[in-house]
Amino acid sequence: MTAKQFFKSTAFKCIVTLFSILLVCGVFLTIMYGFLEVTDEEKFARAVQKIYGKSVKTEEIKLDGLKTSFDYSSVDEAYKVLDDGNYLVKVTGKEGFGGSVTCWVVVIMGEDGDSNPSIDGIMKIVIDSAPGESYISKISQGALDSLASKAEYGKELEGGYKHGSQQKGDDYISTGASYSMRAISNCVNGAMEFVAGYALGIVNADFFADNGFEYLEMINNKKTSYTTSDNVVTYSIETTGNSPAGAFTITVKVGEDGVITEYTITEDGSTATDYSDKVFKDYVGKNADWFKSVIGADGTDNSNANYGGNGIQTGATRSNYLCLYAGLFATANYQKALETPYTGGNA
Amino acid sequence: MNKYKKITLDGLIFQNPTFMLVLGTCPTLGLISSATSAAGMGLTVVVILTLSNIIISALKKLIPNEVRIPCYIVVIATLVTFARMLLEKFVPDLYESLGGFLALIVVNCIILGRAEAFANKHTVLESAVDGIANGLGFTCALTIMGIICEFIGNGSVFGLHVMDFKIGMFATPAGSFLVYGISIAVFVYVINLFERAKRVKVNRLARENLLDKEVA
Structure with a gap:
């Protein structure tokens, strides 16, 4: 086939058409992404709104030099809530349903505040993102609230399956998404471990x-x-x-x-x-x-x-x-x- | 019959994608445990299906037959990605409740099926009507089954608590499968009754016409 024949052929027409459509679609999506991107600030504001029902004053905790990586979770962001003295921690929990779950977890601090810090439990868990977790929608806010009520400092929370198995954990909550619940439990454990290390000075994880x-x-x-x-x-x-x-x-x-x-x-x-x-x-x-x-x-x-x-x-x-x-x-x-x-x- | 009326009735009832053609089964079974998720998915499909039908119908003369399917997929994937961006930005709760099923609209056979079977053979307006009708047919089917599953499985409707009695299985895909099967059976039975009644009426009119002619 000569070059002239190729340029007149159906194959060439197909390639041009397909690439033209790809180009137009790509440009369209790029432009739209510029307008519709959800920034980290927006995500944070949404999480705060979900948790508190209003905006609250927070102070970001610099994570440099802090222990943020744990066995089954890692801390992405952390804030001290100035209004109530609690900690708002963004954690990614591993061992989900083939993926991981990122949650915002509010760790409740004791009434003595900074003078004698202690962890009283978990106030709220809000899911931030869950890539690859097909059944995440089965976990209602009610189930998350129930999981939060079972969390105690010093106890490993097991709201889904146990680590590496299909056996129900000690704090199991039936949702239809037991693997995702395991990842969320890991988020809670990671958040408490982080706050224990940061606010209480206790680091004994490894x-x-x-x-x-x-x-x-x-x-x-x-x-x-x-x-x-x-x-x-x-x-x-x-x-x-x-x-x-x-x-x-x-x-x-x-x-x-x-x-x-x-x-x-x-x-x-x-x-x-x-x-x-x-x-x-x-x-x-x-x-x-x-x-x-x-x-x-x-x-x-x-x-x-x-x-x-x-x-x-x-x-x-x-x-x-x-x-x-x-x-x-x-x-x-x-x-x-x-x-x-x-x-x-x-x- | 007006062709637009026929397209609309086909999409909504006589060729309902969920009950009559049994298409889009994956999101159907995955999402009908909640009426809100089901309705949200349905409405998203209405928008994507209508837009994809319009675009594909408009481009049908430009797209060579050999690469039509890849082109349709690119168009549909672009629309789905755009819909995801819009939902994440403006309706984050619905975006979260739809989970992975939102991205799976790209391979929803209703959308590709309508593009291949209808949009590339009809005008832009007809394709738009077909998209809306089929999308609404899908939405109605999902919402009705979503209400049934949520009512029996969680004792609530659209998240509003209605009763304490519930059968948990209906909030799972197994329960959804049962409700889906029964809904198809009921829908097909009703359509058959309607069509039989229509045939009887047509036959009676034909006989009366024949008798009138003989008398005359």
């Missing part, structure tokens, strides 16, 4: 990570602690979920040479008795090397490839992985735990 403990991925660091006595470390471990298996709570005693002397599952996260029966429980005498031989040196082998040769029955792979990971965490960090007194605040 005791294990800050002190160089290993194998933390499947360990809930807010519900795990340990004590030491005569070269014996007694761990109280809560794992994360490993969907569909929920979190396990396990007491592990590790004695001389990093060998387990006692291993008791106090809360079984298996979804059914069938799976509970298949959870391997004979961990006494095992050390870190044994755990690494089953779930890999880095603890990330979430398969059951090495179960058979180590006497572990397959059929409850997810639950067994959590129990193995807890054992690996306990044994591999034995020396570290002996050297580092626990000051994480979960004991």
Whole structure:
């Protein structure tokens, strides 16, 4: 085909038409975006209006140098409300329905104000944005108000599913959007943790990570602690979920040479008795090397490839992985735990 | 019959996109648990469908047949994006309540279906009427089912509390599916009754005419 034929062909006409329409539409949308963009100031004013029903005086908190990133959330903006002394925090909660949810959360401060600051709970939660959360519209303001009433400082709020699982959390509220509620609960937890760090000066979120403990991925660091006595470390471990298996709570005693002397599952996260029966429980005498031989040196082998040769029955792979990971965490960090007194605040 | 009247009645009743053609099922099942969301989605579709029909009808002679579908999609996507901007700016509550379903209007088969089946074969005015009629047909269907689902599922109508008794399942997509199915059955039954009555009337008139001719 010659150039002349090409320019007269239907293909050329198609390309020109399509690109012309694209260009016109693109220019139109660009111009319209200039007029219709919702600025951050507008979004903030809307959130304040929703929460207070009027505009209030606020003072922005500079986030530079503050701890704003937590396990399941991160703080985007924070304000002190001058009218009532509370804190208005914009937080993004992870673990939603394939996405994340950004909320405005009002943290209520105690009556003593700045002289003796304390956190009294949550006044209001307002959703700011929820990209990718198809069922976010199922969460009514009533459900958010109910979630806010369940929030207490020092307690991890679980208004949707538990972390990493499909099991209902302790503060579960039925909405039809349990994953999104989990992300919103994470927002509330993050907001309280941020205010605790900023206003109360309490920062204990990452005791294990800050002190160089290993194998933390499947360990809930807010519900795990340990004590030491005569070269014996007694761990109280809560794992994360490993969907569909929920979190396990396990007491592990590790004695001389990093060998387990006692291993008791106090809360079984298996979804059914069938799976509970298949959870391997004979961990006494095992050390870190044994755990690494089953779930890999880095603890990330979430398969059951090495179960058979180590006497572990397959059929409850997810639950067994959590129990193995807890054992690996306990044994591999034995020396570290002996050297580092626990000051994480979960004991 | 006046052609505009026929287009309007087809869009609203006889070819109702929700009940008769079973199009746009995704937003229907996703949003009819709340009458407000359902009505909001319906009205948004009315605007987008009407504008897309007008634009596509106006451009039908310029768009080559080979690339008509991509061109329609670009036009529809632009209108949906524009509608999203408008709603986010001026009606943020409705924007939030529609969630991801607002963006999904781009692939709503009613809009692409009307563009392909009607707008690219008819005049701009006829296409506009068709867009409004089909959009309103969709809106009415969604709103009626939204009222039923919200009333039974939440004991409220358009957010106003009506009664304490409620069956939670009707506030979920499963309940919406049930209400949708029953609504289709009832609608089709009523239309069949109407058409049968119309046929009987036409036959009777024809017989009377025949008898009159024989007597004459």
